[in-house]
Amino acid sequence: MQLSISTEPLGGQSLQYQIFESIRQQILRGQLKSGTLLPSTRILSQQLGVSRNTVVRAYDRLIAEDYIFTIRTVGTFVNANLPENSMALRDADLPGQIEGEQQTTRHPILFEGQAQVVENPNRHKLVIDFWVGRPDPHSFPTKAWRRLMLHHLSLAGSNLTEYSDPAGILELRQAIADYLGPTRGINTTPEQIIIVNGSQEALNVVSRLLIKEGTRVVTECPCYQGAAYLFESYGAQLKPVPVDKSGIEIEKLPLTRTGLAYVTPSHQYPMGATLTLERRVRLLDWAWEVGAYIVEDDYDGDFRHHGSPLTAVAGLDQHGCVIYIGTFSKSIGAGLRLGYLVVPNELVKPARTIKTLMDNGHSWLDQAILADFISNGSYTKHLRNIRHTYLTRRDCLVSSLHEHFGEVQLSGLDGGMHIAWHLPANFPKAKEVQALVQNAGVGVYSLESAAACDLRRNECSDRILALGYSSVSEKQIREGVARLAAALDKAA
Amino acid sequence: MQLSISTEPLGGQSLQYQIFESIRQQILRGQLKSGTLLPSTRILSQQLGVSRNTVVRAYDRLIAEDYIFTIRTVGTFVNANLPENSMALRDADLPGQIEGEQQTTRHPILFEGQAQVVENPNRHKLVIDFWVGRPDPHSFPTKAWRRLMLHHLSLAGSNLTEYSDPAGILELRQAIADYLGPTRGINTTPEQIIIVNGSQEALNVVSRLLIKEGTRVVTECPCYQGAAYLFESYGAQLKPVPVDKSGIEIEKLPLTRTGLAYVTPSHQYPMGATLTLERRVRLLDWAWEVGAYIVEDDYDGDFRHHGSPLTAVAGLDQHGCVIYIGTFSKSIGAGLRLGYLVVPNELVKPARTIKTLMDNGHSWLDQAILADFISNGSYTKHLRNIRHTYLTRRDCLVSSLHEHFGEVQLSGLDGGMHIAWHLPANFPKAKEVQALVQNAGVGVYSLESAAACDLRRNECSDRILALGYSSVSEKQIREGVARLAAALDKAA
Numbered sequence: 001m002q003l004s005i006s007t008e009p010l011g012g013q014s015l016q017y018q019i020f021e022s023i024r025q026q027i028l029r030g031q032l033k034s035g036t037l038l039p040s041t042r043i044l045s046q047q048l049g050v051s052r053n054t055v056v057r058a059y060d061r062l063i064a065e066d067y068i069f070t071i072r073t074v075g076t077f078v079n080a081n082l083p084e085n086s087m088a089l090r091d092a093d094l095p096g097q098i099e100g101e102q103q104t105t106r107h108p109i110l111f112e113g114q115a116q117v118v119e120n121p122n123r124h125k126l127v128i129d130f131w132v133g134r135p136d137p138h139s140f141p142t143k144a145w146r147r148l149m150l151h152h153l154s155l156a157g158s159n160l161t162e163y164s165d166p167a168g169i170l171e172l173r174q175a176i177a178d179y180l181g182p183t184r185g186i187n188t189t190p191e192q193i194i195i196v197n198g199s200q201e202a203l204n205v206v207s208r209l210l211i212k213e214g215t216r217v218v219t220e221c222p223c224y225q226g227a228a229y230l231f232e233s234y235g236a237q238l239k240p241v242p243v244d245k246s247g248i249e250i251e252k253l254p255l256t257r258t259g260l261a262y263v264t265p266s267h268q269y270p271m272g273a274t275l276t277l278e279r280r281v282r283l284l285d286w287a288w289e290v291g292a293y294i295v296e297d298d299y300d301g302d303f304r305h306h307g308s309p310l311t312a313v314a315g316l317d318q319h320g321c322v323i324y325i326g327t328f329s330k331s332i333g334a335g336l337r338l339g340y341l342v343v344p345n346e347l348v349k350p351a352r353t354i355k356t357l358m359d360n361g362h363s364w365l366d367q368a369i370l371a372d373f374i375s376n377g378s379y380t381k382h383l384r385n386i387r388h389t390y391l392t393r394r395d396c397l398v399s400s401l402h403e404h405f406g407e408v409q410l411s412g413l414d415g416g417m418h419i420a421w422h423l424p425a426n427f428p429k430a431k432e433v434q435a436l437v438q439n440a441g442v443g444v445y446s447l448e449s450a451a452a453c454d455l456r457r458n459e460c461s462d463r464i465l466a467l468g469y470s471s472v473s474e475k476q477i478r479e480g481v482a483r484l485a486a487a488l489d490k491a492a
Numbered sequence: 493m494q495l496s497i498s499t500e501p502l503g504g505q506s507l508q509y510q511i512f513e514s515i516r517q518q519i520l521r522g523q524l525k526s527g528t529l530l531p532s533t534r535i536l537s538q539q540l541g542v543s544r545n546t547v548v549r550a551y552d553r554l555i556a557e558d559y560i561f562t563i564r565t566v567g568t569f570v571n572a573n574l575p576e577n578s579m580a581l582r583d584a585d586l587p588g589q590i591e592g593e594q595q596t597t598r599h600p601i602l603f604e605g606q607a608q609v610v611e612n613p614n615r616h617k618l619v620i621d622f623w624v625g626r627p628d629p630h631s632f633p634t635k636a637w638r639r640l641m642l643h644h645l646s647l648a649g650s651n652l653t654e655y656s657d658p659a660g661i662l663e664l665r666q667a668i669a670d671y672l673g674p675t676r677g678i679n680t681t682p683e684q685i686i687i688v689n690g691s692q693e694a695l696n697v698v699s700r701l702l703i704k705e706g707t708r709v710v711t712e713c714p715c716y717q718g719a720a721y722l723f724e725s726y727g728a729q730l731k732p733v734p735v736d737k738s739g740i741e742i743e744k745l746p747l748t749r750t751g752l753a754y755v756t757p758s759h760q761y762p763m764g765a766t767l768t769l770e771r772r773v774r775l776l777d778w779a780w781e782v783g784a785y786i787v788e789d790d791y792d793g794d795f796r797h798h799g800s801p802l803t804a805v806a807g808l809d810q811h812g813c814v815i816y817i818g819t820f821s822k823s824i825g826a827g828l829r830l831g832y833l834v835v836p837n838e839l840v841k842p843a844r845t846i847k848t849l850m851d852n853g854h855s856w857l858d859q860a861i862l863a864d865f866i867s868n869g870s871y872t873k874h875l876r877n878i879r880h881t882y883l884t885r886r887d888c889l890v891s892s893l894h895e896h897f898g899e900v901q902l903s904g905l906d907g908g909m910h911i912a913w914h915l916p917a918n919f920p921k922a923k924e925v926q927a928l929v930q931n932a933g934v935g936v937y938s939l940e941s942a943a944a945c946d947l948r949r950n951e952c953s954d955r956i957l958a959l960g961y962s963s964v965s966e967k968q969i970r971e972g973v974a975r976l977a978a979a980l981d982k983a984a
Contacts, residue, residue: 014674065803079769081768083777086773104749104781106783106813107750107783109838111845115658115845115848116852119656134650134653135653137652140648150638154634156827160828161631161632161826161827162826164611164827165611185516200850204850208603209602209603210599233849258599260599278558278573278574285575290596306556310556333652334653334655336855337853346601350604353603354605356610357607357696357718357725359692359693360718360829363855363858
């Protein structure tokens with residue numbers, strides 16, 4: 001028989017693979033039946049005008065994979081063991097399915113959820129972008145990173161080829177524990193620290209520890225999408241509690257049994273309030289009363305524009321009810337995907353187990369670099385530099401807004417990398433402002449576009465504009481606000 | 493009043509911090525009551541024998557954090573707003589809790605599971621270690637990696653400071669798609685590929701897509717702990733199906749509705765069988781009939797010791813029911829934590845959503861390096877080199893075993909990085925052999941120690957010894973087997 005094989009010399013794949021694949025497909029689709037005698041390699045190579053070796057290697061692979069077999073001095077045949085009427089192999093597009101054979105309905109996809117916004121989908125259209133939570137690319141400590149990277153790469157031994165501790169390498173956990181004492185008032189041991197793939201993974205560890213169908217979870221309102229959507233995906237019953245200029249409103253916390261409260265005390269996301277000391281204490285009292293854990297997400301707490309960073313809620317906790325989440329996404333860069341959890345003693349073992357089940361631990365090299373970067377003092381120096389830059393930019397943004405819009409109602413000024421602007425009543429809604437200004441090449445963001453969500457659907461939220469200033473130069477800030485003013489003028 | 497503050501000049505923390513922390517603790521524990529007048533900075537600095545500036549800075553931080561406040565020309569006082577009888581602040585170890593105030597029972601830890609073995613706990617005690625699934629540390633492509641790392645680090649722009657596509661950067665997904673066609677017969681698009689933090693994370697994506705309380709999940713028996721324990725942690729009802737020398741026994745698959753079957757067709761973990769083509773086809777037919785998805789974990793499929801790697805089950809699938817999991821942990825190194833999923837079209841959107849909710853995506857730099865490493869041909873060359881090394885080591889291990897033990901019953905020879913030795917009836921059990929040999933400085937492994945589990949508790953499993961040969965030199969192999977023989981002789 002003559003096989004119908006078309007080879008394309010320019011097809012990108014080797015001739016050998018094309019012959020292999022063509023015969024394989026014909027067998028699988030039943031065009032070459034079990035037991036069929038195939039042409040000899042000599043004849044097929046002549047037919048195709050290719051070297052005999054090419055055909056021999058294609059046949060060898062077909063033999064190795066059991067599609068064909070050779071009987072010495074007799075010939076090469078299509079394997080007789082393949083199920084003749086396999087449904088699996090029949091081309092889904094071909095007509096003539098065997099009657100009477102019906103597929104059981106496919107097992108359903110059980111997941112129905114939504115994800116947080118991670119990237120700004122329009123960033124490439126923008127000249128000046130006030131996207132939130134972006135460190136300045138120029139601030140990345142490239143030199144120090146390169147030096148440490150080369151050092152650890154050359155001394156890696158088996159660290160690159162083997163698994164290390166799933167909770168993170170000890171050097172990094174020790175460096176973080178040493179850092180957290182003086183800067184956040186958290187006294188912790190390396191054992192309580194688990195290195196994770198960014199704080200989003202930390203929230204997954206928390207969810208698997210504490211949330212099942214119906215677990216009551218308090219969130220701030222508005223809050224970060226990545227937490228709310230995640231908790232919901234694990235079956236949580238969310239109880240959004242409003243925030244004011246001093247953070248979450250303690251007196252509005254539910255007085256019923258609650259699994260956990262997710263809070264952002266340093267710089268509430270997205271509104272920017274700093275939780276007062278009094279409320280921190282009352283939040284801990286509430287947690288004690290209703291039996292809840294507190295999950296403290298300190299995503300940008302490294303940036304306080306006045307004084308030192310505040311003592312974390314975890315630093316006030318005497319009863320082991322606070323789970324603290326830290327990240328290097330804002331202080332160094334989100335491209336590294338490095339964060340950590342500090343858990344109370346009773347959660348150490350199950351949290352380690354969950355992290356292991358999730359992904360066997362974190363990439364070794366980045367951990368080794370970061371451990372040195374912190375413990376040799378470079379991290380503190382790095383933070384000092386960028387704090388200064390961000391403060392200057394915040395001041396520039398505030399004064400530009402004043403200049404163009406007079407009295408403006410802003411929140412979130414005390415720290416972090418973004419502010420929230422409460423738009424005046426005569427302005428369009430935040431979404432419309434965003435669209436108008438985008439046409440002028442400038443990115444400003446409604447809460448929803450900035451990965452925040454308002455579960456109580458408060459109308460006020462429609463009038464909040466989030467403005468990230470950490471990754472925009474002063475010149476760009478001034479130009480961006482001017483364009484914003486011009487776009488709004490034109491639309492009025 | 494005179495404050496009781498002890499500062500330790502050699503305490504590791506700055507004096508300023510020690511003063512801050514000491515006053516803070518006294519306030520929080522109620523030793524300094526609301527409204528108390530504090531000593532002036534001048535007086536306190538004299539008392540402590542430190543510079544006045546140090547005390548001023550400590551007070552400034554206490555003021556910034558709301559613990560104390562100053563009334564000009566009058567003095568500095570402890571904040572009056574802190575709840576007097578806060579349970580949260582009372583030292584858990586101090587006696588005298590307020591009566592009548594009881595904590596609601598703390599929200600329970602909902603997770604009760606176990607994790608797979610990741611590291612060999614005894615590795616530092618061993619001179620020669622046949623631990624499984626370890627690439628040779630010398631095989632790591634350090635030079636190429638360094639070159640690509642420096643290149644991408646210098647051109648990183650905002651890639652290190654910002655988030656990238658949560659499903660992985662396009663260049664890497666494209667490189668993997670291009671690689672999978674000729675090597676595995678999988679025709680896929682970059683859209684169907686999701687980069688994950690090692691195959692363990694891939695299994696989490698699968699679990700969240702397809703498993704809920706009571707979902708029937710078929711596993712091979714014995715199988716990989718990290719899959720079985722994970723599926724159980726999501727509520728799966730496991731149905732272990734035995735494997736023989738041709739892989740999972742198709743006729744023993746349950747004929748009832750099943751969510752998914754988790755299989756390792758290239759080199760069954762831990763027994764090493766290669767699933768025959770006939771069984772691959774029949775497995776697909778079975779999946780069609782019972783409505784199941786097939787999860788194909790191709791953890792070490794890059795290493796075939798005879799012929800090319802086999803066409804994956806995913807390459808035979810005409811109906812979009814196979815989820816393929818690939819990893820670079822075995823072919824490059826587990827320290828990188830890089831793997832991927834190839835999902836059928838209908839799962840693309842929910843799988844991307846889940847990956848986003850899990851951790852916002854993978855570290856950028858490693859992805860950029862790996863993308864180049866694959867697409868410039870280095871990966872194929874790298875595999876060719878180590879395949880050769882591993883084959884030589886496998887042969888050395890087999891001949892050493894023959895030399896010392898005569899006829900030995902081995903499985904898993906055709907590929908991968910380890911073999912399974914079915915111990916003769918007159919030998920101690922695998923666990924005992926492991927203990928005996930460990931005393932001689934050699935690591936050999938029972939199935940359980942090698943991260944495998946036998947859910948059917950088959951007695952035969954107790955007599956299987958797993959021997960990884962990829963990270964042991966020929967000299968070490970010969971020495972290790974000789975020590976193994978001597979230890980057994982001595983014990984007999």
